[in-house]
Amino acid sequence: xxxxxxxxxxxxxxxxxxxxxxxxxxxxxxxxxxxxxxxxxxxxxxxxxxxxxxxxxxxxxxxxxxxxxxxxxxxxxxxxxxxxxxxxxxxxxxxxxxx
Amino acid sequence: xxxxxxxxxxxxxxxxxxxxxxxxxxxxxxxxxxxxxxxxxxxxxxxxxxxxxxxxxxxxxxxxxxxxxxxxxxxxxxxxxxxxxxxxxxxxxxxxxxxxxxxxxxxxxxxxxxxxxxxxxxxxxxxxxxxxxxxxxxxxxxxxxxxxxxxxxxxxxxxxxxxxxxxxxxxxxxxxxxxxxxxxxxxxxxxxxxxxxxxxxxxxxxxxxxxxxxxxxxxxxxxxxxxxxxxxxxxxxxxxxxxxxxxxxxxxxxxxxxxxxxxxxxxxxxxxxxxxxxxxxxxxxxxxxxxxxxxxxxxxxxxxxxxxxxxxxxxxxxxxxxxxxxxxxxxxxxxxxxxxxxxxxxxxxxxxxxxxxxxxxxxxxxxxxxxxx
Numbered sequence: 001x002x003x004x005x006x007x008x009x010x011x012x013x014x015x016x017x018x019x020x021x022x023x024x025x026x027x028x029x030x031x032x033x034x035x036x037x038x039x040x041x042x043x044x045x046x047x048x049x050x051x052x053x054x055x056x057x058x059x060x061x062x063x064x065x066x067x068x069x070x071x072x073x074x075x076x077x078x079x080x081x082x083x084x085x086x087x088x089x090x091x092x093x094x095x096x097x098x099x
Numbered sequence: 100x101x102x103x104x105x106x107x108x109x110x111x112x113x114x115x116x117x118x119x120x121x122x123x124x125x126x127x128x129x130x131x132x133x134x135x136x137x138x139x140x141x142x143x144x145x146x147x148x149x150x151x152x153x154x155x156x157x158x159x160x161x162x163x164x165x166x167x168x169x170x171x172x173x174x175x176x177x178x179x180x181x182x183x184x185x186x187x188x189x190x191x192x193x194x195x196x197x198x199x200x201x202x203x204x205x206x207x208x209x210x211x212x213x214x215x216x217x218x219x220x221x222x223x224x225x226x227x228x229x230x231x232x233x234x235x236x237x238x239x240x241x242x243x244x245x246x247x248x249x250x251x252x253x254x255x256x257x258x259x260x261x262x263x264x265x266x267x268x269x270x271x272x273x274x275x276x277x278x279x280x281x282x283x284x285x286x287x288x289x290x291x292x293x294x295x296x297x298x299x300x301x302x303x304x305x306x307x308x309x310x311x312x313x314x315x316x317x318x319x320x321x322x323x324x325x326x327x328x329x330x331x332x333x334x335x336x337x338x339x340x341x342x343x344x345x346x347x348x349x350x351x352x353x354x355x356x357x358x359x360x361x362x363x364x365x366x367x368x369x370x371x372x373x374x375x376x377x378x379x380x381x382x383x384x385x386x387x388x389x390x391x392x393x394x395x396x397x398x399x400x401x402x403x404x405x406x407x408x409x410x411x412x413x414x415x416x417x418x419x420x421x422x423x424x425x426x427x428x429x430x431x432x433x434x435x436x437x438x439x440x441x442x443x444x445x446x447x448x449x450x451x452x453x454x455x456x457x458x459x460x461x462x463x464x465x466x467x468x469x470x471x472x
Contacts, residue, residue, distance in 0.1 A: 028191065030116065030163040034109045039165035041193055041216050046118065048106060
C-alpha cells in the first residue's frame with residue numbers, strides 16, 4: 001500500500017501505534033489516480049501511497065491523539081492491520097514524525 | 100524498488116504533475132563537451148527572463164512538482180542563478196543542479212552549503228584528466244575537482260559526482276567510486292545517449308555489449324550508486340536495477356528548455372518531441388493536455404519486442420536512443436542487451452539519423468579547443 005522508492009536503509013525503530021504520529025512537515029503529498037505521491041524534502045524519499053484510504057489517514061492523522069485513535073475512526077477493523085503496517089513503513093522512511 | 104505492474108501501468112498513463120522535471124536554465128556554456136545532450140554553447144537571446152523563471156517556479160510549486168533537475172548549458176553562467184535557485188527552494192521546489200564546476204568557487208560553495216532542499220552534481224567523465232578532458236575539454240577535469248574541493252571545504256555534505264558512462268569511463272568505475280567516497284560524496288552514473296552533439300560521438304564512445312554486462316553486474320552490487328533510472332534497458336539481463344524501470348518521457352518526467360519549450364524528456368530536444376511552451380498559458384496545460392504527451396501516455400504495443408521474454412523488465416528501452424539512431428519507437432533499444440537492437444541498427448543508415456533541430460554550439464573552430472573562460 002505504501003512503497004518506498006529509495007535505496008536508503010530504513011531506521012530500525014519499532015512502530016508504536018499509541019504515539020501521536022503525524023505526517024512530517026517536510027513531506028509534500030500530491031493526489032494521483034492511484035492514491036498519492038509523497039515526497040520528503042529532507043531525506044529525498046519518494047513514496048507511492050497506493051490507496052485513497054491511506055491518503056485520508058495521512059492527511060487526518062494529526063487530528064488524533066494517537067495513531068490508534070485515527071485507525072479506530074477512519075479504518076474498518078478488517079483493514080486495520082494492513083494500515084498499521086503501511087504507517088510503520090512510512091514512519092521507517094521518516095515520512096511520519098511524533099509530535 | 101521496481102514498480103510492480105499495476106503501478107507501472109498507472110505511471111505509464113501519466114501523473115497529475117511530473118515527479119520531477121529537468122529545467123535547462125541556459126544554452127550558454129563555457130565548455131563544449133562532445134556528448135552534450137542540448138548542443139549548448141551560445142546563450143539564446145530568447146531565454147526566459149528572471150521574472151518568467153520565478154513565475155514558472157510558482158506554478159511548479161502550486162502543481163507540487165517535488166523537485167527540478169536544473170542544468171543547461173552551464174546554469175551558473177546565468178547572473179540570476181542564485182536568485183532563481185533560492186526562489187525555488189523557498190517555495191519547496193527542491194533543486195538538483197548539474198554543473199561543470201568552473202564557476203563554483205569558495206564563496207559559491209558556502210552559499211550553496213547554506214541552502215536546504217538543494218543537491219549539486221559536479222560532472223567529470225573519467226577518473227583522470229586525460230580521459231575526462233577528451234570528452235569535456237582541456238582543463239575541465241581540474242576545474243571540476245577544484246569545485247569539489249570547495250564544496251567539501253564548505254561542508255556541503257553528500258554532493259554528487261556525475262559521470263556519463265563511456266567505453267573509457269566504464270573501465271574506471273571503481274576508481275570513480277573511490278574518488279566520490281573520498282569527498283563523502285555519492286557517485287551518479289548516466290547513460291551516454293545519441294542526443295544533441297552526442298549523436299556524432301555515440302558510435303565511438305558507447306560501451307560495448309560486454310562492458311554493458313559488466314556495468315549491470317557492478318550496479319546490482321551497488322544500489323547506493325545513483326543512476327536516475329538511466330540504465331533500465333540493462334534490467335533485461337536479469338536482476339532489475341534500482342528505480343522505476345520504465346521510460347518516463349512525458350509520463351513522469353519532462354524537460355523545459357531555456358526558451359520555455361517543453362520536451363518529453365532531457366534526451367529528446369527535437370521538434371518531434373516538443374509538446375508546447377510555458378510562455379502564455381503556463382506549464383500546466385502543456386503537461387496535462389498536449390497532443391504529444393497524450394500520445395506518449397497511451398498504451399503501447401511491445402512492437403518488435405512482443406516475442407521477447409525480457410520485455411517486461413526493459414519495456415523496450417529508451418525512446419531517445421531509438422529516435423536518434425533512426426529506429427522506430429516500437430523497435431528494440433539500440434543497445435538491447437540481447438542484441439536485437441544491434442541487428443536492427445545494421446539495417447538503418449547512419450546518414451539518415453535525425454539531426455538536432457536546434458543547435459547552440461559555438462563556431463566549430465572553437466569547439467573543444469578554446470581555453471576555459
